[in-house]
Amino acid sequence: MLVGYQIELRHIKYFLAVAEELHFRKAAEKLFISQPGLSRQIKILEEELGVVLFERNNRNVVLTAVGEYLKVELSNQIKMLANTLDSAKLLQEGKKGDLKIGYVGSAMQDVIPKLLINFEKDNPNVLFDLKELDNKKQIDDLLSLSIDVGFVRLRRIPRDLEIRTVLNEHFCLVLPKNHPINKSNFTSLLDVKEASFILFDAKYSASYHEKVMQIFDDCGFTPIVSHNTIHSSSIFKLVENNFGISIVPKSLAKKEGYKIKFIELDMIPQKTKLSVVWNKKNTNPILQEFLRLI
Secondary structure, three states: OOOOOOOOHHHHHHHHHHHHHOOHHHHHHHHOOOHHHHHHHHHHHHHHHOOOOEEEOOOOEEEOHHHHHHHHHHHHHHHHHHHHHHHHHHHHOOOOEEEEEEEOHHHHOOHHHHHHHHHHHHOOOEEEEEEEOOHHHHHHHHHOOOOOEEEEOOOOOOOOEEEEEEEEEOEEEEEEOOOOOOOOOOOOHHHHOOOEEEEEOOOOOHHHHHHHHHHHHHHOOOOEEEEEEOOHHHHHHHHHOOOOEEEEEHHHHHOOOOOEEEEEOOOOOOOEEEEEEEEOOOOOHHHHHHHHHO
């Protein structure tokens, strides 16, 4: 498995199981081997590498600094190996490969469909795996290589990731269909300062939430926030049923099927960015082709 070491893939799996459980008996049960046998294999791994992976006493098992490092790196390597084997299966089935995409809901209204249509013109045999995920979950999945690329509304990302803006857009005010305010008589957000607001939760994206709050700060009032959610469909349903009003990215104004209306806030300086993010360590060749298109 590793040049210069008599280490097999099973040793790495044993180590990762103990690193995850931090308990030899529980890890042994998970692996369907005996606890003494697992302890012996971990000892062999430590001796082969010349390192100490765990600090052990009668009550606790704790990863050393080396163990913490190897847990992250080897987890990623195992994930990459699994992805490579999955790609081999797809090749056998006549597919060129696959691309796992995470996205916030607004990206699916326009950006992702256009990208996929253009990408498929030259790559007809690629399998797409699409998952709607909040920003934090996408970052976690990119770091663990569970997805290949993400579409997020974030300003800051971990250093192992790369980010590129693909859309810079205005915000929109969201109102029930029968609300007396419309595009012709709307002057500013001060017109609705007494209304209840339904907003994306700060857990959706702290930087996005801060940008929205800056809008209210510039207008000189603190909003009455009645509901927080991470799904645009929940926001629209609540607005439709007169639980409040909202502010969302303009791309979500293309969503249909709700009795609501949108007023573009093109008079304010704040805009929101949709960005594509990926892991620099990801070796999926389909990802590289996708990024070239972007």
